[in-house]
Amino acid sequence: MDNIKKKLQEKGLKITPQRLAILQALMSNKSHPTAEMIMEYIRVNHPNIATGTVYKVLDTFIEHQIIKKVQTEKDVMRYDAIMDHHHHLFCSESERIEDYVDIELDELLQAYFIKKGIPDFKIEDIRLHVNGKFLRIE
Amino acid sequence: MDNIKKKLQEKGLKITPQRLAILQALMSNKSHPTAEMIMEYIRVNHPNIATGTVYKVLDTFIEHQIIKKVQTEKDVMRYDAIMDHHHHLFCSESERIEDYVDIELDELLQAYFIKKGIPDFKIEDIRLHVNGKFLRIE
């Protein structure tokens, strides 16, 4: 919880109970939760937190690069507190999304694109969306 | 327009003016349009098409693998009529999304994952989301 505070301070953000709760929720839940799921989780200790506050805080975190959005095919956004470069595994028959870290792959891609490039495009970031099936229940 | 009809017939779908218009709109517009954009486009010739019909038709097309959704960080879905395997270039400062076809890359990735695999996961499809900036105005 102290390093959560530090994280906010580093970005020059005021430390509020709501921000701490939301960030803590995101950091302890690696399943890329929705805003709704975060609210449910923190309502236990913060019964009066407003929906708008949650969305506002999430936006603030994104702006300050504390969290990221995870794009899905559903009409609901999901959030990710892990900022180290990583890819995602999407289950093709459920909403499950897992992180996939692979430095060897990243190096391979980097080498490939440094050599080849993409015409008229300056690459900033490459992420894989790997669709498939998990062979083990989480 | 005839091969659009054929496409529907192949999937066992009834040929309706609405479906033809929507699929034609999608195939002539490579910018990964939203449902709203498709409606705007086809309203010129189909002024009475219902919003619900457009969404219903799009869903039907997705079910029958005639089109695909394109995931974005905005709260609006985008659609893609190109079904051949390809990746996407996302502009980090606008809504522009372009196709990126690279068979050499696909082969590289395939070789990599055949050799390495992902533990407890059966890969079905790999797509790159390349974020960056377009260096030439479209």
Added chain:
DNA sequence: TCTTAAAAGAGAATAAATCTTATTTAGGGT
């Protein structure tokens, strides 16, 4: 041509996200 299941139209309903305004609060300055 007739029949009927499927599709479309109209508009209400929902769900996610955003906005507005009043109130509260964090934290720097005194």
Added chain:
DNA sequence: ACCCTAAATAAGATTTATTCTCTTTTAAGA
């Protein structure tokens, strides 16, 4: 420690994208 104020939150209305329900229309096979 206390003030001050800009920033943050609460509450609830609003918007926007999407879905649903129900009625009417239509495609296409018999």
